[in-house]
Amino acid sequence: MKSIDDLFKPLVAYHNVGHPADWDMQFDRKAPLDVEIGFGMGEFLVRSAKNSPERNIIGFEQIWERVVKTLKRIRREAGLLENIRILRMDVRVSLERLFGQRSIDNVYCLFPCPWPKKGHIKHRLFSTEFLKLVNSRLKAKGNLKIVTDFYPYYEWVLEQSKETGFKVTENTVQPQYDTKFERKWMEAGQEEFYEINMHKVRHVDVPVRKDVKLRSYKVKKFDPANFHFEDQIGKCSVVFKDIIFDEKKQKGIISLIVSELEMVQHFWVSVIKRDDGWRICKTEGQNIFPTEGIATALELVYQAAKSST
Ligand SMILES: C[S@@+](CC[C@H](N)C(=O)[O-])C[C@H]1O[C@@H](n2cnc3c(N)ncnc32)[C@H](O)[C@@H]1O
Known part of the structure; x- marks a missing residue:
């Protein structure tokens, strides 16, 4: 029987790594690095790691129950421990503090929280400011892919993407990710989704934010x-x-x-x-x-x- 320690092995704690972290050292090898933001139940994350054993993959998710479900999914897929790491924290904080500039090859985000109410738009993740942060953490020619079910969110992201150093292409796409939220929208009758690809063409400088020393x-x-x-x-x-x-x-x-x-x-x-x-x-x-x-x-x-x- 596998131990409980194995279950939590892919989990990386904020205070246990450098700021920025040396991710090659965390994975014990040098390899291309992809990240997924808001992996939910981890379907796409685990599939990506399985299909691309030559790549290192880091997932961000805030909700603990979803992290645990994903950890169990990883444990079921034995060898995967090698190329997946999980950060259970706000991606805005972790990208800013744990990742150096030009350190990531690709960023994926499937079905980001749409925050449909007008008063809640400020909670949406892919603001101009966050897109600049993502840009700075991507390597030259790196790519950010966002897929959303919600047309107003798609329009909003396009608006936010101006002056963020990306060349943007958009598409409508068929369901293909088999994640909880893709299935949810398919069951509700949606047949296509909105995909945005942002190719890094110019670097935006956003330095790693340092922790503040707390005094007593x-x-x-x-x-x-x-x-x-x-x-x-x-x-x-x-x-x-x-x-x-x-x-x-x-x-x-x-x-x-x-x-x-x-x-x-x-x-x-x-x-x-x-x-x-x-x-x-x-x-x-x-x-x-x-x-x-x-x-x-x-x-x-x-x-x-x-x-x-
Ligand atoms: C609508 S769900 C989509 C989940 C999954 N990608 C899917 O397709 O089933 C959005 C996920 O993003 C996570 N999330 C939202 N904001 C986040 C943030 N700032 N940092 C990390 N995760 C975040 C949420 O906890 C949630 O699980």
């Missing part, structure tokens, strides 16, 4: 009953949710929501009694991306703690 703070006194956090709303928002204080342990945990760009993170800050005062730091054990917003949240907790007495 110290205050002489701290009064949890008198702790008032002023929410910060703006380009980077930090919103207070709760404070839990353990009298016995003289330890508090402050829960915050940090949103910056499209990224929203739940963040916990600890305030712990020490001999010489109170230490304010990131609560251990949470998996957050160390961004400017997280650093700001820590600083704001420090300011609020200072004013609590």
Whole structure:
């Protein structure tokens, strides 16, 4: 019987690789690198790895249940462990921080979330800004392929693609990927989909974004009953949710929501009694991306703690 460790072997953790990561080293070989964004149940991802054993393939997916289903699919296909890696995280963060410029050969995205409501268009993935990021991570002549079921999304992506360094070609295509969402739309009666190919013709420079070093703070006194956090709303928002204080342990945990760009993170800050005062730091054990917003949240907790007495 295969062990549970085998199941999770293709999973790459944000904090366990360099920024940017050396992907040849992660795969233990030098090979062309393709990525799939939002692989869902992993049908296309696993098929691609199977059909192209000479290529390294990385999949991005945010939803844990879908990642686990895909990991099980990979395990069923024994030798595949060699050429698939999985990143369970927001592709915007991982492309920006874990991939060097000119490091990827091809990017695929099948049936991206369409966000059909007008007020939700800001959540769509392939904005001009994201297309520039994809461009910078692709090698010269690299290709991005997007297939969508939703005509307004197709039109929107074409609009967004201006000035992003791509030559764009479009097509309508027959169902051919046999993914959960392709099957869903076929069952609903859709017979063709909209395919956009973006060929990189000019490089757009988007440097690798570095993690922010998170510091800890110290205050002489701290009064949890008198702790008032002023929410910060703006380009980077930090919103207070709760404070839990353990009298016995003289330890508090402050829960915050940090949103910056499209990224929203739940963040916990600890305030712990020490001999010489109170230490304010990131609560251990949470998996957050160390961004400017997280650093700001820590600083704001420090300011609020200072004013609590
Ligand atoms: C409509 S589903 C399509 C799934 C699959 N490609 C298919 O054809 O069945 C879109 C997928 O993209 C994933 N996704 C959306 N935004 C993402 C992001 N920023 N980073 C990683 N995955 C994302 C979602 O979790 C979802 O599983």
